[in-house]
Each structure stands twice: as C-alpha cells, then as structure tokens.
Amino acid sequence: MSEKKRSxxxxxxxxxxxxxxxxxxxxxxxxxxxxxxxxxxxxGLESIVVRKDLANIGIAGKPKxxxxxRESIQTIDTLMNSRDSNEAFLIGVGRLGEALLxxxxxxxxxxxxxxxxxxxxxxxxxxxxxxEVFDVKELPRLAQRMNIQIGVLCxxxxxxxxxxxxxxxxxxxxxxxxTPSKLNVPSHVVVQRExxxxxxxxxxxxxxxxxxxxxxxxxxxxxxxx
Amino acid sequence: MSEKKRSxxxxxxxxxxxxxxxxxxxxxxxxxxxxxxxxxxxxGLESIVVRKDLANIGIAGKPKxxxxxRESIQTIDTLMNSRDSNEAFLIGVGRLGEALLxxxxxxxxxxxxxxxxxxxxxxxxxxxxxxEVFDVKELPRLAQRMNIQIGVLCxxxxxxxxxxxxxxxxxxxxxxxxTPSKLNVPSHVVVQRExxxxxxxxxxxxxxxxxxxxxxxxxxxxxxxx
DNA sequence: TAGATTGTTAATCGATTAACAATC
DNA sequence: TAGATTGTTAATCGATTAACAATC
Numbered sequence: 001m002s003e004k005k006r007s008x009x010x011x012x013x014x015x016x017x018x019x020x021x022x023x024x025x026x027x028x029x030x031x032x033x034x035x036x037x038x039x040x041x042x043x044g045l046e047s048i049v050v051r052k053d054l055a056n057i058g059i060a061g062k063p064k065x066x067x068x069x070r071e072s073i074q075t076i077d078t079l080m081n082s083r084d085s086n087e088a089f090l091i092g093v094g095r096l097g098e099a100l101l102x103x104x105x106x107x108x109x110x111x112x113x114x115x116x117x118x119x120x121x122x123x124x125x126x127x128x129x130x131x132e133v134f135d136v137k138e139l140p141r142l143a144q145r146m147n148i149q150i151g152v153l154c155x156x157x158x159x160x161x162x163x164x165x166x167x168x169x170x171x172x173x174x175x176x177x178x179t180p181s182k183l184n185v186p187s188h189v190v191v192q193r194e195x196x197x198x199x200x201x202x203x204x205x206x207x208x209x210x211x212x213x214x215x216x217x218x219x220x221x222x223x224x225x226x
Numbered sequence: 227m228s229e230k231k232r233s234x235x236x237x238x239x240x241x242x243x244x245x246x247x248x249x250x251x252x253x254x255x256x257x258x259x260x261x262x263x264x265x266x267x268x269x270g271l272e273s274i275v276v277r278k279d280l281a282n283i284g285i286a287g288k289p290k291x292x293x294x295x296r297e298s299i300q301t302i303d304t305l306m307n308s309r310d311s312n313e314a315f316l317i318g319v320g321r322l323g324e325a326l327l328x329x330x331x332x333x334x335x336x337x338x339x340x341x342x343x344x345x346x347x348x349x350x351x352x353x354x355x356x357x358e359v360f361d362v363k364e365l366p367r368l369a370q371r372m373n374i375q376i377g378v379l380c381x382x383x384x385x386x387x388x389x390x391x392x393x394x395x396x397x398x399x400x401x402x403x404x405t406p407s408k409l410n411v412p413s414h415v416v417v418q419r420e421x422x423x424x425x426x427x428x429x430x431x432x433x434x435x436x437x438x439x440x441x442x443x444x445x446x447x448x449x450x451x452x
Numbered sequence: 453t454a455g456a457t458t459g460t461t462a463a464t465c466g467a468t469t470a471a472c473a474a475t476c
Numbered sequence: 477t478a479g480a481t482t483g484t485t486a487a488t489c490g491a492t493t494a495a496c497a498a499t500c
Contacts, residue, residue, distance in 0.1 A: 011467065013431050017423035021406060035481065044408050048469065051482065063475045063482040080430045099325040100422075105406065109423050110430070149433065174433045176425065180247060180331065182270050190436055192429035196326075196420065197243035197335050199402065203418035204306045204336070205239050207375065207400045210416055237491065261457065274493065277458065289458040289499045457500085464493070474483070 012053045017109055018043050019053070020076050024108070027069040035066040082110025089148050089172075091163050092155030093118045093126075093133050096178060100152060102129045113152060115142070136166060143170035152176045153183075238279045243335055244269050245279070246302050250334070253295040261292040308336025314402075315374050317389050318381030319344040319352075319359050322404060326378060328355045339378060341368070362392065369396035376400045383407055 022042055026034055036054070040047040054060075054067060059075050061067040077083045090101050093116040100106075101116050116133040118124060126133045134142065142148070151167035153160065153175055160181035167175055174190040177183055183191050248268055252260055262280070266273040280286075280293060285301050287293040303309045316327050319342040326332075327342050342359040344350060352359045360368065368374070377393035379386065379401055386407035393401055400416040403409055409417050 008431065009467065010428065013428050014424040016427045016431075017421060018406070037481085042408070046469075047481095049467095052468080055483070061482050064480050065476065066481070079434065080427060081434055082430075086430055086433075095325040095328050099321040102321050103422070105423060106426060109426055111426055150429070173436070174429050176429055180244070182268070188436070188440075190429060190432045192425050192432070194422065194425045195243060196329070197331060198240040199418050199420045200332060200335055200337055201242045201306060202236065202239050203376070203400050203402055203416060204308075204312055205234065205242075206416045206418070207312075208305065208307055210399070210414070214414075235491065263457085272493075273457095275491095278492080281459070287458050290456050291500065292457070455500105457498105459498070460496085462493105462495080464491100466491085467489085469486105469488070471486080472484085474481105476479105476481085 008056055012056050015045075015049075015053055016057065016076060016080070019050075019057075020073065020080075020109065023069050023073050023076075027073060031069055033066045034069055036061070038066075077110070080110055084110075086111050086150055087146065087148055088113045088150035088152055088176075089115055089117060089139060089143060089167075090152040090154060091117045091136065091139065091167065092153065092159070093120075093123050093128070094154060094156070097152075097154035098128055100154060100178070101131055111150070114146075114148075136163075139166060140170040143167075143172060149173045150176065152178070154178045157181055234282055238282050241271075241275075241279055242283065242302060242306070245276075245283075246299065246306075246335065249295050249299050249302070253299060257295055259292045260295055262287070264292075303336070306336055310336075312337050312376055313372065313374050314339045314376035314378055315341055315343060315365060315369060315393075315398075316378040316380060317343045317362065317365065317393065318379065318385070319346075319349050319354070320380060320382070323378075323380035324354055326380060326404070327357055337376070340372075340374075362389075365392060366396040369393075369398060374398060376402065378402045378404070379409075380404045 019039065022039060023034070036050040037047040040050045051061075054072070057075060057079060059067060059072045088111055090097055090113050093101065097116060101113055106113065113131070115131055116128065117136045117139045118133055119136050123133050124135045149172060151172040151174070153163055153167070155163045157179050160177070160179040161183060164175060164177075164183045164185055168185050168189055172189070174192070175183065175185065177191055177193045180195055180197070185191055245265065248265060249260070262276040263273040265271075266276045277287075280298070283301060283305060285293060285298045314337055316323055316339050319327065323342060327339055332339065339357070341357055342354065343362045343365050344359055345362050349359050350361045375398060377398040377400070379389055379393070381389045383405050386403070386405040387409060390401060390403075390409045390411055394411050394415055398415070400418070401409065401411065403417055403419045406421055406423070411417055
C-alpha cells in the first residue's frame with residue numbers, strides 16, 4: 001500500500017542528464033552538497049524547477065543544507081540503471097552510426113554500445129575504436145547470448161522496419177530509433193524516436209521570428225518569440 | 227490591427243518535419259489532397275492533433291476535401307525559410323561533426339551545411355563529400371562574405387564557449403549546439419541545444435518502468451508507464 | 453440532400469510558476 | 477534564535493482531448 005509511484009513526467013526525465021553530468025562534476029570536485037539555486041544557475045533553469053524535478057526523481061534535500069551530491073547521483077543511477085550498465089547493439093554503421101558507436105557521452109550515462117552490425121561486407125569485420133562490426137545475421141545469436149536489451153537503429157529509412165523486426169526477433173526490449181520512420185513493434189518493446197530535424201525546425205522557426213521582430217516597426221506588442 | 231500572430235507552440239514546431247516529409251512524399255506520389263486522419267494514421271498521431279497543428283501552422287483545409295498537399299508544403303517552406311535555404315557552417319569536425327556534415331535529411335528541410343571548420347591541421351584541407359574543412363581562423367571572414375546565419379556547434383565540451391564566441395563574432399544569428407554546455411551569447415542570437423542524452427534518458431527510464439511493471443505481481447493499479 | 457471532413461469552442465490534463473510553510 | 481533552504485499547496489499557463497457546429 002501507498003508506494004505512491006510518482007510517475008515521472010517527460011520534461012523532467014529529459015532534464016535528468018543535465019543534472020547528472022553537473023552533479024558528477026561537482027562530486028568529483030569535492031562538493032558533497034549543493035543547493036537548488038546553484039544547480040539552476042549553472043543550467044539556466046529556475047530553482048523551483050530544479051527542486052520539483054529532484055523531488056519527483058526521488059532526491060530529497062535538507063532545508064538550509066541542500067542536496068547531497070553523492071546520494072543524488074546514486075538515485076539517478078538507480079533510476080537509469082546506469083550502474084548495472086545498459087548494454088546495446090547498434091545496427092547500421094553509416095556515418096551517424098559510427099559517430100554514435102564512438103560517442104563518449106553515453107558511457108557516462110550508463111549506455112554501452114558494445115558492437116555494430118551491418119550488411120555491407122566492406123564494413124563487416126572492421127573495428128571502430130575497439131568495437132567490432134558484425135554481420136547482421138549474427139545479431140540474434142549474439143544478442144541472446146549476451147542478453148542485450150537495447151538496439152540503436154541507424155540504418156537507412158527504407159530499411160528501418162526490417163531492421164526493427166530483426167531487433168525485436170532478437171529479443172531486444174528497447175529501440176532507440178534514429179530513422180524518421182514510424183516503427184511497428186509489439187507493445188512490450190519501447191521505442192524512442194530521435195529526430196534531429198525537430199531541433200532544426202525549432203531553430204529555424206525561432207530565427208525567422210527573431211528576424212521578423214527586428215524588421216517590423218517597433219511599438220507593436222511584438223511579444224516573446226516563443 | 228488583428229494580424230493575430232498565432233504564436234506557434236514548441237510541440238507543434240517539433241512535429242513540423244514529420245508532416246513536411248510525409249506531405250512531400252504524398253505530393254510526389256501524385257496526391258494533391260490528404261485528410262488529417264490519413265496523416266495521423268501514418269504518423270502515429272490523433273487526427274485532432276494534426277488538425278490543430280496544421281491550423282496553427284497556418285494551413286487551412288477544406289471540409290469534406292482535406293488539405294492541399296502542395297499548398298501545405300509551401301506554407302511550411304515559408305515558415306522554415308526552406309526555399310531560400312538556410313546556409314550553415316559547422317564547427318568541430320569530429321565524428322559527430324562529420325556525420326552531420328554529410329547527413330542528407332537536413333537538405334530536404336532546407337538546411338545546407340556548406341563547410342566545416344576545425345583547428346586540427348590533419349583535418350584542415352580535407353573534403354568530406356565535397357564539403358571542405360577550413361581553418362577556424364577563416365570562419366569570420368567566410369561567414370561574413372557568404373552571409374551565413376547558422377552555426378552548427380560540434381566541438382568538444384571544453385571548447386564550446388570559445389567556439390560559440392567565434393560564431394557570434396562572425397555575425398552568426400543561430401547556433402545549433404550539440405555540446406552539453408550552456409552557452410553565453412547575446413540575446414539576439416538564438417541557441418538550440420541538442421542533447422542526445424535526453425532521448426537516452428527517456429528510453430532507459432521507460433525500459434526500467436516496463437521491466438518493473440512486468441516483474442511486479444499483477445492486480446496492482448500498475449498504470450500507464452508515463 | 454446527406455455524409456464526410458474541417459474548424460471552433462469548451463473541458464481536461466499536466467507542467468510551470470508563485471506563495472508560503474516547514475525545518476535544519 | 478534567525479536565516480537560508482527545502483518542500484508543499486495553490487494558481488497559472490499551455491497543450492491535448494472531446495464535443496459539436498460549420499461547410500464543401
């Protein structure tokens with residue numbers, strides 16, 4: 001009774017990596033405690049946002065003292081499973097796939113992409129920063145043997161659904177989808193779509209609004225561009 | 227009086243690329259008209275979301291008929307400036323920078339990354355898919371001469387603020403920031419932060435919730451994971 | 453005309469912000 | 477104790493969803 005399961009909101013989840021990286025840095029620098037206003041200032045947020053987020057994540061502070069950095073890091077570790085480490089396979093070793101395979105930032109957050117898979121004989125057998133590229137045919141066997149839970153999908157758009165089917169068949173539970181395709185997968189599989197064009201759209205729309213605001217004669221209630 | 231300036235919400239702006247790509251495909255396939263329910267089905271949305279979004283974007287449909295694909299595409303073109311084409315420079319030609327330099331998906335949306343910049347002599351002078359890598363020292367001169375508005379920031383975290391300063395100094399109006407750093411820039415410069423770890427956090431939290439939901443004895447009101 | 457589809461208005465939901473009480 | 481900081485409760489804001497009117 002009463003576990004209360006604070007269902008975490010999406011905006012809060014998205015801000016977790018920011019908090020995590022900063023907390024880690026502060027901890028390593030020897031700060032055992034930090035205030036919400038300090039975190040807010042460093043991250044460009046309001047302190048009330050930080051307090052609400054941390055509370056929702058399950059991190060409690062002490063009035064007048066602040067938040068224990070070590071404890072906070074551990075709570076996020078548990079939430080994101082980053083101590084156990086999430087192991088992943090990457091499918092589609094094109095330029096983006098290669099970049100993600102090597103990207104350092106994920107390790108810190110507990111995601112270990114341990115191998116790449118492709119159908120191109122030119123790529124199969126290569127090692128990219130110590131990570132081997134295998135034939136896609138090997139994926140199901142290896143995924144099952146190593147109990148891999150996460151697949152990073154970086155194939156061409158046309159191949160997206162097919163590659164997703166392979167991942168699902170191989171027993172993978174979560175797909176990080178870098179193609180713009182909608183994937184059909186069983187309901188027990190979690191799909192996270194990553195569309196770089198989203199950010200691009202935000203940037204260009206804001207730029208155009210900024211430009212129009214500057215061009216237009218002043219005096220109008222030309223209010224806050226988003 | 228009464229231009230009404232429907233200030234576009236962020237969630238709507240983020241969905242624009244999805245609509246745009248699908249509309250383009252439909253138009254090329256010869257469909258001159260499409261219903262909101264068709265778009266919704268193809269994109270995994272509700273039709274009411276599509277209608278609200280299109281209305282906010284400034285696309286009007288005809289009852290009983292649907293939305294004109296060509297007209298819709300043109301309206302988005304205007305909004306995102308994609309006919310004029312947004313030209314950009316990329317700074318920091320590491321693996322991610324290289325991947326972005328070559329990424330095809332941006333062209334379609336009107337972003338043309340026309341050159342890369344780096345400080346590494348090994349990289350300077352290289353061509354990556356026809357795009358030259360210049361010395362960062364050349365950036366201000368070239369940016370001003372070509373009237374470049376957008377900078378794609380892919381340097382290492384430690385160099386982020388310095389690179390941003392260079393971009394601002396060069397007269398760039400919008401920065402697409404792929405580093406996890408918070409940037410200090412003048413208020414007339416728009417910054418769009420792109421943090422791949424955000425999506426990773428969402429994926430892993432959802433996965434853990436899914437896992438717990440499956441493990442826990444049924445019967446509990448183990449409701450919708452997010 | 454009848455039916456399908458858009459567009460509008462209202463209701464709901466969730467996230468952010470504000471005000472202030474609790475507490476080390 | 478007094479002051480600083482967290483935590484809670486309420487208010488506001490914006491996005492999504494629902495119901496239905498308008499219209500080709």
